[in-house]
Amino acid sequence: MKLYVFMVAPNPTRLRLILEEKRAAGAKIDLPEVMVNLVQGEQKQPEHLARHPLGKLPVLELDDGSHLTESGAIIEYLEELYPEPPMLGASPAERARGRELGRIAELGVLAPAARLVHASKSPLGADARPEVADDAREALAAPMALLDELLGDGRPFLAGDRPTLADCTLAAAFQFVRFAELDIVSGYGELARWDAAYRERPAAQAVLVA
């Protein structure tokens, strides 16, 4: 298998963080990464469109040469192949909570954060659209407040004592915003505490560049 990714891009990054969390805990995962340069538009070249007709990342190339797209589907597949340590949860109830928080982090934070970045200072060269950026900031407010409140009991990770998909997704979203020299964390004390602590983790140090 082979993983097509690019630095800083949030969906590839959350996937890479999950893999590094597993490796840091001792999992042996031999999954080469190939960079597809989004800034140079390589994702829209025929070679990559043959892997992903929508021209996006990440893509997992399977051993039979076929391709799996959508970070959520790839994450669930890799979770089944490499179940330790579990990055969704260790029991049905924990996995349900992991998926719930993962969706809040993805749809409530990563997606509007990516909209904010692309509408403000897009690394891919999209035109600035101030009204879209304002809408994105408004969309971020409730999910950020919810996650901030959740962390208010002093838990180290969103789902409790262990990192899950939700932490990896949030860390990927925050990195993308930092890379664009924007700020969405100020004013959320618990999320700022979580962010500083998460960035110290070996997995974060191995993957994050901003």
Ligand SMILES: N[C@@H](CCC(=O)N[C@@H](CS)C(=O)NCC(=O)O)C(=O)O
């Ligand atoms: N829903 C998709 C989103 C994929 C996506 O938008 N990927 C971004 C990087 S985070 C991308 O490839 N952007 C390049 C482009 O749209 O040209 C997933 O979760 O994989």
